[in-house]
Each structure stands twice: as C-alpha cells, then as structure tokens.
Amino acid sequence: MNRNADKPVIYLDHAATSWPKPAAVLEAMHHSMLEEAANPGRGGHRMAVSAGRVLMRTRMELGRLFGVSNPNDIVFMPNTTAALNQAIKGLLRSGDHVIATMIEHNSVRRPLEYMRREHGVQVDYVQADEFGMINPSEIAALCRPNTRMIVCNHSSNLLGSILPVADIAEIAKSRGAVLLVDAAQSAGVMDIHVEHLGIDMLAFPGHKGLLGPQGTGGLYIHPSIDLIPLIHGGTGSQSEEADQPSIRPDRYEAGTPNTVGIAGLGAGVRHVLQEGPAVIGRREWELTQLLMGRLSSVSGLRLLGPKLGEPRTGIVSFTVESMDSAKVAFRLDREYGIAVRAGYHCTPLAHRVSNTTDGGAVRSSVGCDTTEADTEALANAIVEIVGSV
Missing domain, CATH: 3.40.640.10 (Type I PLP-dependent aspartate aminotransferase-like (Major domain))
Structure with missing residues (x-):
C-alpha cells in the first residue's frame, strides 16, 4: 500500500540529481x-x-x-x-x-x-x-x-x-x-x-x-x-x-x-x-551529522564512509542486516514517501572497499534545501522498518 501517494515527496537523492531547482x-x-x-x-x-x-x-x-x-x-x-x-x-x-x-x-x-x-x-x-x-x-x-x-x-x-x-x-x-x-x-x-x-x-x-x-x-x-x-x-x-x-x-x-x-x-x-559553496557544504555536513547520530543507534544498521564528526559530503549510505538495500528503499518510497537510492551506485570497486558487494547499500543524500525535518523523517522511518524486519 502506498499511503503517501498524495503527499509531497521527501527528496533525499541529491547525489544523483538535485531537486527541486531554484x-x-x-x-x-x-x-x-x-x-x-x-x-x-x-x-x-x-x-x-x-x-x-x-x-x-x-x-x-x-x-x-x-x-x-x-x-x-x-x-x-x-x-x-x-x-x-x-x-x-x-x-x-x-x-x-x-x-x-x-x-x-x-x-x-x-x-x-x-x-x-x-x-x-x-x-x-x-x-x-x-x-x-x-x-x-x-x-x-x-x-x-x-x-x-x-x-x-x-x-x-x-x-x-x-x-x-x-x-x-x-x-x-x-x-x-x-x-x-x-x-x-x-x-x-x-x-x-x-x-x-x-x-x-x-x-x-x-x-x-x-x-x-x-x-x-x-x-x-x-x-x-x-x-x-x-x-x-x-x-x-x-x-x-x-x-x-x-x-x-x-x-x-x-x-x-x-x-x-x-x-x-x-x-x-x-x-x-x-x-557560497563552502556555506552550502557546511549546512549539508551538519545535516549528515544529525542523520548519522540518529542512525548510529539503530540495531543491525551499518553506516558507511567517514565516522561521525569527520569531513564528508552530503551522502549517508548504510546497510541493514538481513535486509536487501532495494527492499529498504522501496519501503521508504512506498510507505513513507522518502526518495533515496539503493544498489551499487555505479561504483563496484567502492563496494569491495566497504564490503557491501552482496546486496549493495542504501544511499541517502542531502541538498541545499534539505531540512532537519527531512532527515528526522528518514531516521524515524528506518527505525520502524528495521523494527518490523
């Protein structure tokens, strides 16, 4: 059931394409x-x-x-x-x-x-x-x-x-x-x-x-x-x-x-x-830190990339134990109206590095218009999804 079909999308796929445009x-x-x-x-x-x-x-x-x-x-x-x-x-x-x-x-x-x-x-x-x-x-x-x-x-x-x-x-x-x-x-x-x-x-x-x-x-x-x-x-x-x-x-x-x-x-x-690019980047980094802070306490979830507090761009990728990344992304879209990307992201060598070649990863990515409420919605949705596995 798509219970969010008529609601505005929470767009967290800016690493693929930014949206909406100014x-x-x-x-x-x-x-x-x-x-x-x-x-x-x-x-x-x-x-x-x-x-x-x-x-x-x-x-x-x-x-x-x-x-x-x-x-x-x-x-x-x-x-x-x-x-x-x-x-x-x-x-x-x-x-x-x-x-x-x-x-x-x-x-x-x-x-x-x-x-x-x-x-x-x-x-x-x-x-x-x-x-x-x-x-x-x-x-x-x-x-x-x-x-x-x-x-x-x-x-x-x-x-x-x-x-x-x-x-x-x-x-x-x-x-x-x-x-x-x-x-x-x-x-x-x-x-x-x-x-x-x-x-x-x-x-x-x-x-x-x-x-x-x-x-x-x-x-x-x-x-x-x-x-x-x-x-x-x-x-x-x-x-x-x-x-x-x-x-x-x-x-x-x-x-x-x-x-x-x-x-x-x-x-x-x-x-x-x-x-200012640095101002935009700093704002996006702060949002990633809020999101990572919430997700780091979710049992069975593994965050990828630099640790909390370290430099990174606005990307937060993760895997969920015993759950395919595509299924997580599908549920986020259909049940919560949240757009992320799942799979191998056209970078198989990086998946070897991060040991995620079996099922890929879920990638969320913030943009210049992303809000704290958007990242909070994603974190809450993940808590519900993981709890229902």
Missing part, C-alpha cells in the same frame, strides 16, 4: 526558450548573438566558481560522464600508464578499462580503506616513468569521503603527470579553485550541486593540454577547414549546444555563488 533556473530556461533559443555561433542575427551571450555568461560564471582565468578553457558537456570520457580518451595513448583509486565511479573505470583493453594503456588502482580514504604515498609508489595521468574523484559517490586533491596534485606535478578530478559530488558544495589545488582537468555535472538541469555539465582543460576531440563536426568557426578547429572552446563543442539547459545552468551557478 525558481531562477526555471525562469532562465523559460526565457531562453521563448526569446533566444537560436543557434549560438551559427549566425549573425540578434537571436543567435543573444544565445551566444548565454553560453559565454555561463562560462564566465563557472570560471568564477572554479578559479579559471580563461572561461574558454571550460567546455560544455552533456554530463560528467561525457567530460570524463573526453579527458581520458582524448589524452591517453598506447603505452601510457594511469593511476586511479578503488572508489572511482564507472564513468572513470569503464573508460580506463576500455583504454587498457583496446589501446594498451596500463592501469593501476590505489587501495582505499573501509572509510573511503587513500594514502597519497601509495599513489607516489605506483608512479612510473610513463605515468601520464592520475585520476580521482573529489568525493566518493557511495561513501562521501573527501580525497586530498592538493596532495595528489603535488605528486602528479612532480612526476610530470596530468591530474584529472571527478567533481560529480563536490562541485557547488566545496570550494574548488583549479589553480590553487593544482587540478589540470576538472569534470563536473550541471544537474547536481550546481542546481542546473539534467543534460548539462562540463570539463575544464588546462591551457597546456591538447586533447583529441571525441566528436568532430560543425562549430560555426573555421568552417572552410576539413579539420576540427584548434581554438577553444569550439574544438570540443561540435554540434548544436544545449542552449536552454546552459541558460538554466548559469542561473544555478549564480545561486551557488550567491550562497
């Missing part, structure tokens, strides 16, 4: 569709020029957010997955060596395994402890003369752990390797300055912490790095040439862009800049 995001998309949804860069008429300004303004806002001095070094992508594929497949060649970690998302692991299988790229994965942390010295120990790239997520999408990106960047720089960071769970909720942190490439989603619509995201590429584009085609520039343009961002943005979505992304980024 009103300004909807307004920006509506305005773009009505007034300026022409093809940017493909014409000189006023609507095309206006659409081009939307892209440039959003690029500049992202530059402010990530400490990028030249906005043209930020390339729009449909999601983090596309950005990571562009970075990995566009840089690595046969005989190169790359180091990743045991808590990477499949958006990193699968492209790496493809490059290993089809192109002879050598791949090593650094072990993480059960809380999702790694020792940077183990990355240094794995480096070889042919190490071309080190790739890591900023925060695990299962465990919420935060990796020491600045320390990893120092290792990459000392070995002449490129550092690629997956910011799927950190963009918008942590201060990220690519120059200060030493990040060479940053892949980020638009639809999570940046509060934009699905189908948006991007990749920052250091000006010294030239990637082979994954997609070749029309750019509106250098059309007389047979080769893809060398200028940025055109080199990596073939085809008609998602102008309406990028307009919404720009509004989301402006909202984040106004609030």
Whole structure:
C-alpha cells in the first residue's frame, strides 16, 4: 500500500540529481526558450548573438566558481560522464600508464578499462580503506616513468569521503603527470579553485550541486593540454577547414549546444555563488551529522564512509542486516514517501572497499534545501522498518 501517494515527496537523492531547482533556473530556461533559443555561433542575427551571450555568461560564471582565468578553457558537456570520457580518451595513448583509486565511479573505470583493453594503456588502482580514504604515498609508489595521468574523484559517490586533491596534485606535478578530478559530488558544495589545488582537468555535472538541469555539465582543460576531440563536426568557426578547429572552446563543442539547459545552468551557478559553496557544504555536513547520530543507534544498521564528526559530503549510505538495500528503499518510497537510492551506485570497486558487494547499500543524500525535518523523517522511518524486519 502506498499511503503517501498524495503527499509531497521527501527528496533525499541529491547525489544523483538535485531537486527541486531554484525558481531562477526555471525562469532562465523559460526565457531562453521563448526569446533566444537560436543557434549560438551559427549566425549573425540578434537571436543567435543573444544565445551566444548565454553560453559565454555561463562560462564566465563557472570560471568564477572554479578559479579559471580563461572561461574558454571550460567546455560544455552533456554530463560528467561525457567530460570524463573526453579527458581520458582524448589524452591517453598506447603505452601510457594511469593511476586511479578503488572508489572511482564507472564513468572513470569503464573508460580506463576500455583504454587498457583496446589501446594498451596500463592501469593501476590505489587501495582505499573501509572509510573511503587513500594514502597519497601509495599513489607516489605506483608512479612510473610513463605515468601520464592520475585520476580521482573529489568525493566518493557511495561513501562521501573527501580525497586530498592538493596532495595528489603535488605528486602528479612532480612526476610530470596530468591530474584529472571527478567533481560529480563536490562541485557547488566545496570550494574548488583549479589553480590553487593544482587540478589540470576538472569534470563536473550541471544537474547536481550546481542546481542546473539534467543534460548539462562540463570539463575544464588546462591551457597546456591538447586533447583529441571525441566528436568532430560543425562549430560555426573555421568552417572552410576539413579539420576540427584548434581554438577553444569550439574544438570540443561540435554540434548544436544545449542552449536552454546552459541558460538554466548559469542561473544555478549564480545561486551557488550567491550562497557560497563552502556555506552550502557546511549546512549539508551538519545535516549528515544529525542523520548519522540518529542512525548510529539503530540495531543491525551499518553506516558507511567517514565516522561521525569527520569531513564528508552530503551522502549517508548504510546497510541493514538481513535486509536487501532495494527492499529498504522501496519501503521508504512506498510507505513513507522518502526518495533515496539503493544498489551499487555505479561504483563496484567502492563496494569491495566497504564490503557491501552482496546486496549493495542504501544511499541517502542531502541538498541545499534539505531540512532537519527531512532527515528526522528518514531516521524515524528506518527505525520502524528495521523494527518490523
């Protein structure tokens, strides 16, 4: 019985997609569709020029957010997955060596395994402890003369752990390797300055912490790095040439862009800049601590990731003894109107680390609009569910 079918959902799946979006995001998309949804860069008429300004303004806002001095070094992508594929497949060649970690998302692991299988790229994965942390010295120990790239997520999408990106960047720089960071769970909720942190490439989603619509995201590429584009085609520039343009961002943005979505992304980024990523992140951390404090006393429940009081992003994953994670999530949805995610979260290596390969885990994740009442409702529901097992 779905006793909450007519009640508002308690949304705790922000690690997958943030919801609801700020009103300004909807307004920006509506305005773009009505007034300026022409093809940017493909014409000189006023609507095309206006659409081009939307892209440039959003690029500049992202530059402010990530400490990028030249906005043209930020390339729009449909999601983090596309950005990571562009970075990995566009840089690595046969005989190169790359180091990743045991808590990477499949958006990193699968492209790496493809490059290993089809192109002879050598791949090593650094072990993480059960809380999702790694020792940077183990990355240094794995480096070889042919190490071309080190790739890591900023925060695990299962465990919420935060990796020491600045320390990893120092290792990459000392070995002449490129550092690629997956910011799927950190963009918008942590201060990220690519120059200060030493990040060479940053892949980020638009639809999570940046509060934009699905189908948006991007990749920052250091000006010294030239990637082979994954997609070749029309750019509106250098059309007389047979080769893809060398200028940025055109080199990596073939085809008609998602102008309406990028307009919404720009509004989301402006909202984040106004609030401040660190302020948003602190608020989300406080909510995770309240939730963890309640759940830690539930018999048969095991919390994953960093311990209570330690740094983490807004993710609280857990398992319930003798109960499949999918069943827990189903009951939360059907009986309590609470939206979470269950299963393997596209990160099987992290499940090996946390010893949850048998049934996966339930993942709850807070957002910038989550309330204490929301986390209290989840905790109360879990107490009832576990008590009824």
